[in-house]
Amino acid sequence: MHKKIILAGGSGFLGQSLAAFLIDKGYEVVVLSRQSPAFKDGVQYVQWDGVHLEDWMSEVDGSYAIINFTGKSVNCIYTKKNRAEIVHSRLNSVKVLRTAINKAVNPPQAFIQAGSLAIFGDTTNVCAENAPHGTGFSVNVCEQWENEFFKETFPSTRQVMLRIGFALGKDGGALEPLKKLAAFNLGGTVGSGRQYISWLHIDDLNEMFLKSIEDQQASGVYNATGPSPVTNKEFMMILRKVMNKKWAPPAPAPFVWLGAYAVMKTEPSLALTGRNCMPKRLIDEQFTFKYTDLEHAFRALI
């Protein structure tokens, strides 16, 4: 019998990529989603609301691992309402999954949370897992999220928090809007260009999830990013090179603010801030990164 992996909120960018990857590895995959139940591309979609314990909890009982991707996208304008939904969707899903694990007769051996490197705030200092946290709304969300996740330990379920970096994949994620800008010759440096982008290829991220599922020693917090972060200036330059685009005018911070609010309907700080993170624990544990060079990663995707 195939081992069953539950992907809560697995209908999005990261979850869909991991679902296909895990099926390929011989796992059974169940996605918990607010959408109608369905069976598609080998994946069973089971309905939940991310808040209440309902029929879906029978899927958790006897599963091998749970990975939680649930959360309102941070790619929006941070109105009071959006901020509240960003926080609550994350905390509620952690709480209800914890209750389901506690009630299971045969609980999963691993509970894995897709978290974020945004906990380090806006910094050019090198951040390994134990670096100081930053300040601001996103940092605060990450801190509440991690505290909720580690609030309780389980007798037979390992807990792994992957603080994910800027994941580069084919269909979706943060690379999409940047590719569009570059296609219109607008792929210049954003803001000062000195803010760091801690990037990783989605294939490497899927391997990190697999390690978290299978490695019985894996537990606690990991920086889930590549070993070669770059500045925004370098990132945009390499993107233009791969897309055969010449120099493009830089977008100074005031333009980014205006464009983000008025055109892209998103939070400008997402593009104007950054962090320089190191996957220290993964390196120490001899994780093999397939993509350590950004140009190589882009060429595999674009």
Ligand SMILES: NC(=O)c1ccc[n+]([C@@H]2O[C@H](COP(=O)([O-])OP(=O)(O)OC[C@H]3O[C@@H](n4cnc5c(N)ncnc54)[C@H](OP(=O)(O)O)[C@@H]3O)[C@@H](O)[C@H]2O)c1
């Ligand atoms: N992509 C990245 O590079 C990246 C980097 C760092 C951290 N992360 C974190 O990793 C997680 C997954 O990222 P992703 O890119 O796959 O996100 P995504 O594409 O937005 O998927 C998240 C899923 O969460 C569910 N969801 C959204 N709002 C919800 C709400 N209010 N209540 C309950 N469920 C809700 C949706 O599923 P249904 O509509 O099917 O219910 C959605 O498909 C997120 O928490 C994100 O912050 C991502």
